Each structure stands twice: as structure tokens, then as C-alpha cells.
Amino acid sequence: MKRLYIHIPFCASKCGYCAFYSIPAAGGEIIEKYLRRLCRELEKKSRTCGELESVYVGGGTPSFLAAEDIERIFTALKANFSLSNNCEISIECNPETLNDEKISVLSRSVNRVSFGVQSFNERFRKILGRKGSPENLYTALELFRKNGLENFSCDLIHGIPGQTTEDYAGDLEKFLQFNCKHLSSYSLTFEEASRMSKENIITPDPETEMEMWRKNDEILSIAKIKRYEVSNFAAEGSECVHNLEIWFGDRYLGIGPSASSFDGKNRWTEKAGLEEWLNEEEPDRDIIPAERRAAEILAFGLRTLKPWTNEKFRERSGFYFQQWEKALCELEREGLITMSNGLLESTMKGLIFWNNIAEKIIN
Ligand code: SF4
Incomplete structure (x- = not known):
């Protein structure tokens, strides 16, 4: 395997639509237990991998961790794995959880940052239960760019209750002002276990949804950013190599609660619970012909x-x-x-x- 995914299951708080496995506002003791097992896993599982061509650190909110904890993970990664010269190293960050120290550690450790923005509009951010503000993204980008990083992606959500196609077009235009070269645009879905799935919420009708889906192509093409996957857009050469190769069936190793792996034949998924994962419970195996x-x-x-x-x-x-x-x-x-x-x-x-x-x- 030459691709590695690390799952960091911690978040500052729980967003209303989210049913990913994530632990809101975890304390230091839990995080320490997680980091110890993660570092052990990085050491043990490195034998199953060759030289890595991409690493993706996702969550949860990896940037929720303290700067020294983030540094610890990348030190363990580099001590146990060999990374190809042009290895893509991505991390997901929520801008409001970043500070100078974290940005300084990340600038030395990764070469691609994916920001969870979801909407630039205060009204819709509130509905989704997102913390922070667009200014946090502006500050983070400025600092990363000062440190020489240029490979950024943003996540946006469309189909938020009350959102019109014009509102979403406003988000896309705002995205272009930040001069990032990659966008992931997801349609809002309420996972069964999420808070919003239990509320009586009316989302835009399917025609409006489709208009928003197409708006992406119309507005992003102004900046030569093109759709290359159902929900993903990039300027030429800025596609996410890690995800692209996995969509094309490449093998990958996943470490962390709820992380999946694929060895070319079988897929297995670690238990989506920190306790179970810390207790080293067997992953769920998806064995098919x-x-x-x-x-x-x-x-x-x-x-x-x-x-x-x-x-x-x-x-x-x-x-x-x-x-x-x-x-x-x-x-x-x-x-x-x-x-x-x-x-x-x-x-x-x-x-x-x-x-x-x-x-x-x-x-
Ligand atoms: S949407 Fe992202 S930031 Fe929000 S709770 Fe889920 S994993 Fe955490």
C-alpha cells in the first residue's frame, strides 16, 4: 500500500447535520490515549506499506488538536514511513481552530490543506451549527501563504434549508475571492443520527438542488476550475491525488477509529468508537468475490x-x-x-x- 489515511476523531463541537464518528470537546486524557495508540499503529502498520505517495489526515477536525500533538503525529509518520519526493500530504482543518503555532507546525508538515467552510453566509453557518467566521479562513490562508503553502481546498455545502440558488452562487463567488484551486461541494444530507435529521426541516426542492449543482460549473469555470468528480472541482494539476487514486481502486491503509483500508482484495473498517479502537477490537471485514x-x-x-x-x-x-x-x-x-x-x-x-x-x- 502506498497511500495512508489517518483519522482524527475529535471536534470542537458537533455540527447539526453531522453523523460522522467524532467526539466533541474531548479532554487531554482521552486525546493522550488516542495519540499513544495512533503512534503505536503507525509503527506497527508501516511494514504493510511501501514508499508513500499520499497521506490524508482527516476527521473529525484534525486541527482541533494542540500544535504539539499535531507535531507528534507527523514526527511518528516520518519516523516510520518513507515518503516519496512528491508525496501529497493533506490535512483537514476548520479555520477557527487554527492559531499561529498550529499553522507553523502544519506548514512544515503538509503540502495541502483542506478547509471545512461549508458556507460563508452567517445565516446558513448558524443553521448548520458551524463555529467561527469567514475571517478565520482569511487569516489562516494569509499565514499559510506567508509560510510558502499554496495548495488549498475548501468544502462548501449546498441545499441548506432556506438557501436559494443565488445564495449559493454568493458562496461560490466568495470562494473565488480566496484564490484557492480546489473545491469540494456537497449536497446537504442529514445522516440519521444527526441533530437536524430529528428536526422538522425543509430543504430546497430537487430542481433547486440541481440548479445549485450546475451553478458550481458555471461560476467556477470563470477561474478555470473544473469538475473532475461528482462533488469535486480543481484547477488543472490541483486535483486531490489521494482521493483520485482511491476512486480508481488504489490500495490504502487507514489508521484510527472508523478508518477503512483496502489491500486490493478486501476492505476492512476499524470500529467507529474510540473505546473499541483503543481496546484493539477487530475491524469489520468486507470480504466479497x-x-x-x-x-x-x-x-x-x-x-x-x-x-x-x-x-x-x-x-x-x-x-x-x-x-x-x-x-x-x-x-x-x-x-x-x-x-x-x-x-x-x-x-x-x-x-x-x-x-x-x-x-x-x-x-
Ligand atoms: S461536520 Fe466536521 S467539524 Fe462538524 S462535527 Fe462533523 S466532523 Fe466535526
């Missing part, structure tokens, strides 16, 4: 606008596309994919109706 796994890999690559080649698919899955010829021809007739010159790729319509692609290929 090779052909079904290959079908999943094929379908997930088609979440992007990058093409599959047969060689790449064979290398990642052990199969050729021809195995799914009937399904692929049907999808091509429906205008969801194209196949020409040995390249298989999704169309924009394919991204909108990706569930149909997945259903046809996987089932």
Missing part, C-alpha cells in the same frame, strides 16, 4: 471525469472492462458514459445519474 470487487472499482472510477484505460483497470482489479460489456453498452446508449479509443469515461449526465451507473455495473 473478486468480480464484485472489480465491479465496485469500475463504478467508483466512473464517479470522475477522468477516463479508465483497460490497462489501469486490469492493474487495479485483475479484470478487463469487457466482463461488463452488456452493461457498459447500455450505459453508453443512455448517454451516461462514452467508450472510444480504449478509454472509458463518464459524461456529465453520468455524474448526475451515477447511481444508475453503479446499479447497472455492480448488480
